[in-house]
Amino acid sequence: MPRRRGPATEKVKDFKGTVKRLVKRVSSYKFLIALAFLFAIGSTIFAIISPKILGNATTEIFNGLIAKISGTGGINFSNIKNILISLAILYIISALFSYIQSFIMTSVSSRTCYKLRKEVSIKLNKLPMSYFDKQNTGDTLSIITNDIDTLQMSLNSSLTQVVSSIVTLIGIFIMMCSINVTLAIITALVLPVASTIVLIIVGKSQKHFINQQKYLAEVDAEVEEMISGHTVLKAFNAEAKTIAKFNEDNKNLYNAGFKAGFLSGLMQPIMNFVGNLNYAMIAIIGAIFAIKGKITVGNIQSFIQYSKQFTNPIAQLAQISNQIQSMLAASERVFEFLSVDEYQDLGSLDVKAVEGNVEFKNVEFGYNPNKIIIKNFNALVHKGEKIAIVGPTGAGKTTIVKLLMRFYELNNGAILLDSHNIKDYKRSEYERVFAMVLQDTWLFNGTILDNLRYGNLNASDKEVIEAAKIANADFFIRTLPDGYNMVLNEETNNISGGQKQLLTIARAILANPKILILDEATSNVDTRTEELIQKAMDKVMEGRTSFIIAHRLSTIKNADLILVMDEGDIVEVGRHEELLKKNGFYAKIYNSQFEK
Numbered sequence: 001m002p003r004r005r006g007p008a009t010e011k012v013k014d015f016k017g018t019v020k021r022l023v024k025r026v027s028s029y030k031f032l033i034a035l036a037f038l039f040a041i042g043s044t045i046f047a048i049i050s051p052k053i054l055g056n057a058t059t060e061i062f063n064g065l066i067a068k069i070s071g072t073g074g075i076n077f078s079n080i081k082n083i084l085i086s087l088a089i090l091y092i093i094s095a096l097f098s099y100i101q102s103f104i105m106t107s108v109s110s111r112t113c114y115k116l117r118k119e120v121s122i123k124l125n126k127l128p129m130s131y132f133d134k135q136n137t138g139d140t141l142s143i144i145t146n147d148i149d150t151l152q153m154s155l156n157s158s159l160t161q162v163v164s165s166i167v168t169l170i171g172i173f174i175m176m177c178s179i180n181v182t183l184a185i186i187t188a189l190v191l192p193v194a195s196t197i198v199l200i201i202v203g204k205s206q207k208h209f210i211n212q213q214k215y216l217a218e219v220d221a222e223v224e225e226m227i228s229g230h231t232v233l234k235a236f237n238a239e240a241k242t243i244a245k246f247n248e249d250n251k252n253l254y255n256a257g258f259k260a261g262f263l264s265g266l267m268q269p270i271m272n273f274v275g276n277l278n279y280a281m282i283a284i285i286g287a288i289f290a291i292k293g294k295i296t297v298g299n300i301q302s303f304i305q306y307s308k309q310f311t312n313p314i315a316q317l318a319q320i321s322n323q324i325q326s327m328l329a330a331s332e333r334v335f336e337f338l339s340v341d342e343y344q345d346l347g348s349l350d351v352k353a354v355e356g357n358v359e360f361k362n363v364e365f366g367y368n369p370n371k372i373i374i375k376n377f378n379a380l381v382h383k384g385e386k387i388a389i390v391g392p393t394g395a396g397k398t399t400i401v402k403l404l405m406r407f408y409e410l411n412n413g414a415i416l417l418d419s420h421n422i423k424d425y426k427r428s429e430y431e432r433v434f435a436m437v438l439q440d441t442w443l444f445n446g447t448i449l450d451n452l453r454y455g456n457l458n459a460s461d462k463e464v465i466e467a468a469k470i471a472n473a474d475f476f477i478r479t480l481p482d483g484y485n486m487v488l489n490e491e492t493n494n495i496s497g498g499q500k501q502l503l504t505i506a507r508a509i510l511a512n513p514k515i516l517i518l519d520e521a522t523s524n525v526d527t528r529t530e531e532l533i534q535k536a537m538d539k540v541m542e543g544r545t546s547f548i549i550a551h552r553l554s555t556i557k558n559a560d561l562i563l564v565m566d567e568g569d570i571v572e573v574g575r576h577e578e579l580l581k582k583n584g585f586y587a588k589i590y591n592s593q594f595e596k
Helices: 015-070 077-124 129-134 137-179 181-188 190-228 230-235 239-291 297-310 312-338 397-404 427-433 448-453 461-470 474-479 497-511 527-540 576-582 585-592
Strands: 358-365 374-381 386-390 412-417 434-437 515-519 545-549 561-566 569-574
Touching: 015 077, 015 137, 015 297, 015 312, 077 137, 077 312, 137 181, 137 297, 137 312, 181 190, 181 239, 181 297, 190 230, 190 239, 190 297, 190 312, 230 239, 239 297, 239 312, 297 312, 358 397, 374 397, 374 569, 386 397, 397 515, 397 545, 427 434, 434 497, 448 461, 448 497, 461 474, 461 497, 561 576, 561 585, 569 576, 569 585, 576 585
Parallel strands: 386 545, 386 561, 434 515, 515 545
Antiparallel strands: 358 374, 358 412, 561 569
């Protein structure tokens, strides 16, 4: 079972190229992004100005108290009221601007990722089968889910947070200089110390965060395998082994998580310690300056507030840098996926007049170009004929069918459908010619009715039920709870394997194809049910070109033509009785089924 990966945490391989492609993606929203940046700057500036205005209120109260004590006046509550109203207005505007910029960036990131998911979905349907043969399913799933989610979350917060942090850092320093340059320079000396601490902690903790994601993915996969494979686990008495493996992965996750949490948790206390030292220095020096009349009490309060906030943007930028790294790594994986070569669809013919004549001419093919497995394959199939393809495992039987359905492109030769190369047909229409029933059944989470209608989305309920009757599936469906409206679960294990196969056959019947392909279609049913299906399939195959791949040769006795394959070549051709009389390769395979 493929294991799902955690969010992208690796470093970016092509930093400049990824940034360019990401910028190009969001460039259609450049006006909105610029607007969000302006609101972020505005929100930050208003938040920075507020402490100094609050300090003015403190100064007003302090001066009023001194005047009252000395008998020369009192507190001017009117001025304080005006200051507090101004302060409240600033806070409201700052919060409003922050909300607007957050709303804009959420909209931009959601729209961008919506388009990416749509492109990825379209891309999945245009990729050749060879891509899925080589690519891990878990990686592809991770791109669609984890990577795009990481991109959306980081894009939503990181960009405006970078702007806000930089503006905050510069703005606070300017405000401190406007109060007292000497104190501002003393506070600024904290910057290299704080930056060094942050860089050390981030450098130490980053590898543990990466390990944490890796082990989390492994633990998730262990749990998923334990749940989905619980029957096999019980059958082979592998509980102890599985638990031991899970405990090992869980311990690794615990260790990585503890180290990552411990190191990242150190950042705030250490930054607070540095901030408190700076706070003490500012309080002492500020008090001396206040005594000498170089600074007001309110300004000391404002300055202390600024000094406490001065180290926050540094920590924020450190965290944002990790988010941006993850965002770019995720973006790179998504863009690499979207850059994969698609199958070529240069055809222009439609399939309305297709009758079902098939010809294989000098076909050569190998999944690896250096290892050809189908060698100079030639066969002529007339419309309405029932062709059986038999041979030992690995002979190339299923491969021939996949080539006919154009899942793979040929290395040499051609396949003709009604005298036209299959490459000349429109890809989307060409696939409608076929219906396929595989040995491995595929059904999805939904009602039986919906699963059957997958073969023909426009079919009526009556047509669906008629197809089920032909496939001898109607009887068992009606015995199930809710009948045709019974919901199959995600694993489709609430019906038997044979019942699933009957449903896939009914689905193929409903599709009403010109060419029917049965790849070990009756392998999961009992002998009695197989006979019933065989009679039904004989009726369905009348007038249709049919290809039957079978290991149980008793099921293809009445085939119009049997192609016997071995190592990618046709070694014998004929009907069942003819091939038995030849006493050759087919007869050897057939008789081996009855040997003791």
